[in-house]
Amino acid sequence: MSNEDSLPPFTLFGLDDVENYGLVTEADNSLPLDIHNQVFQLVEKGNQSFKESRFEEAISSYSKANSIKPLDPIVLGNRSAAYIRFGQYLKQRSASISEYKPLNGFDMSMLGELALKDADKLMSLQSSLVKSYITKACALMLLERYEVARDTILSGLQIDPFSGPLRSNLQELEKVMPNSMRKTHGMAERSDDFDCTVCLKLLYEPATTPCGHTFCRSCLFQSMDRGNKCPLCRTVIFMTPRTCAVSVTLNNIIEKNFPEEYAERKSEQDTLVHLGNESMPLFVMDVIIPCQKLSLHIFEPRYRLMVRRIMEGNHRMGMVALDSATGSPVDVACEVEITECDPLPDGRFVLELESHRRCRIVKAWDQDGYRVAEVEWVKDIPPQSEQGKADLRELTTSAASFARSWLDRAKEAARQGDRRRLEILLNVESMIPTPQDPERFSFWLATLTDRRPSERLELLRLQDTGEVLDYRLVQIARQISLFHQSLSFDC
Numbered sequence: 042m043s044n045e046d047s048l049p050p051f052t053l054f055g056l057d058d059v060e061n062y063g064l065v066t067e068a069d070n071s072l073p074l075d076i077h078n079q080v081f082q083l084v085e086k087g088n089q090s091f092k093e094s095r096f097e098e099a100i101s102s103y104s105k106a107n108s109i110k111p112l113d114p115i116v117l118g119n120r121s122a123a124y125i126r127f128g129q130y131l132k133q134r135s136a137s138i139s140e141y142k143p144l145n146g147f148d149m150s151m152l153g154e155l156a157l158k159d160a161d162k163l164m165s166l167q168s169s170l171v172k173s174y175i176t177k178a179c180a181l182m183l184l185e186r187y188e189v190a191r192d193t194i195l196s197g198l199q200i201d202p203f204s205g206p207l208r209s210n211l212q213e214l215e216k217v218m219p220n221s222m223r224k225t226h227g228m229a230e231r232s233d234d235f236d237c238t239v240c241l242k243l244l245y246e247p248a249t250t251p252c253g254h255t256f257c258r259s260c261l262f263q264s265m266d267r268g269n270k271c272p273l274c275r276t277v278i279f280m281t282p283r284t285c286a287v288s289v290t291l292n293n294i295i296e297k298n299f300p301e302e303y304a305e306r307k308s309e310q311d312t313l314v315h316l317g318n319e320s321m322p323l324f325v326m327d328v329i330i331p332c333q334k335l336s337l338h339i340f341e342p343r344y345r346l347m348v349r350r351i352m353e354g355n356h357r358m359g360m361v362a363l364d365s366a367t368g369s370p371v372d373v374a375c376e377v378e379i380t381e382c383d384p385l386p387d388g389r390f391v392l393e394l395e396s397h398r399r400c401r402i403v404k405a406w407d408q409d410g411y412r413v414a415e416v417e418w419v420k421d422i423p424p425q426s427e428q429g430k431a432d433l434r435e436l437t438t439s440a441a442s443f444a445r446s447w448l449d450r451a452k453e454a455a456r457q458g459d460r461r462r463l464e465i466l467l468n469v470e471s472m473i474p475t476p477q478d479p480e481r482f483s484f485w486l487a488t489l490t491d492r493r494p495s496e497r498l499e500l501l502r503l504q505d506t507g508e509v510l511d512y513r514l515v516q517i518a519r520q521i522s523l524f525h526q527s528l529s530f531d532c
Contacts, residue, residue: 055175055206096127124156150286156180245306281384332485343410
């Protein structure tokens with residue numbers, strides 16, 4: 042882009058400081074004291090780095106805090122602000138400095154996408170707070186998604202019409218948007234220049250490779266699943282979905298000049314990405330039960346395509362095992378959410394997952410090499426009598442007390458030298474649900490012991506809480522007790 046065509050510089054308002062993490066109070070008993078203190082110290086360290094403009098160190102501290110306590114609004118907001126401020130620094134860094142002292146690792150597009158990811162999570166947690174809108178709008182402005190940023194600011198001003206940061210950011214947008222929109226005036230003639238050479242259709246979310254060729258973003262990475270080469274000239278390229286930004290100017294030109302054809306392309310892509318509330322893609326691997334955390338390494342081309350589409354949608358998929366007798370997926374699965382997605386330069390992904398709900402597979406089919414299923418959600422049938430409900434509450438409360446005591450003793454033993462086991466225990470502890478939800482609590486309790494796939498599959502199928510209570514809670518508690526006795530003996 043030439044100097045005369047470049048967009049005027051702008052300032053982002055509302056991110057000059059970050060929030061402090063409060064000390065634990067009697068009202069805040071969501072985390073054990075030792076874990077809360079870990080998060081507190083990491084946030085404090087990150088805040089100090091932020092104030093000293095050491096943004097990489099701040100991001101590292103906030104990320105460690107997030108791994109201990111995911112979806113904490115303060116951690117998400119602070120990390121998003123650090124990503125944005127670091128991105129601003131890279132955006133304003135002169136070419137002469139970059140040539141003299143190059144930086145490796147983060148780039149502006151990657152930082153903007155990471156900031157937006159945290160801002161979206163923050164918005165879902167605190168949609169009534171102006172700070173959420175300020176953070177999201179700044180992330181979108183850094184990514185040059187000006188129209189969406191403007192809509193976000195206007196939504197925030199409905200909550201607080203007198204917000205100084207929002208009004209200032211809106212003024213900055215008004216400096217930029219007329220210039221960016223002026224490029225799209227005048228109708229362009231429809232020609233093959235606007236077609237993707239992979240799918241031979243109108244470019245949708247165009248992305249340009251370092252070798253200068255432009256493709257639909259989804260087509261580019263679907264091609265790269267089978268080798269990291271340009272689909273046209275076969276030049277080796279190192280790009281990931283996180284670092285590959287859509288060409289905003291070209292996308293705007295296409296959308297405004299060919300609106301009907303663009304809408305058709307968008308509908309096609311949305312159909313692949315957004316399957317609806319009752320459908321989900323399936324990852325065929327093992328039997329997973331609710332309230333688990335796990336890591337996953339994605340390397341197969343079909344699943345790499347599936348993960349990219351999931352990350353453009355609701356970040357959720359089903360985990361299911363194969364029936365060894367039929368070679369088909371079993372009838373029940375567990376919904377998992379991708380909480381962290383780290384793409385590698387060669388196209389692979391490293392995922393962090395959390396398991397949530399059970400579902401029964403109604404029907405399944407193949408889509409671009411991976412399985413998709415229509416599902417119905419499965420829940421326990423609670424006791425109908427008041428006595429049954431009281432017995433369930435009493436047993437669950439007793440099991441919760443037992444589990445907490447066991448966890449405390451197991452953590453203390455692990456602190457003597459087994460750091461890996463301590464990390465596993467802290468992850469398990471972070472997933473503990475409230476005892477007021479007996480169904481989820483019983484599944485969480487089941488994660489404390491190693492169970493065979495057939496036993497986990499049986500747990501997924503059980504629905505009558507009253508009949509299976511002894512199976513889920515008492516038997517599991519006995520196994521934990523035996524395991525703890527062996528742990529004490531070993532120590």
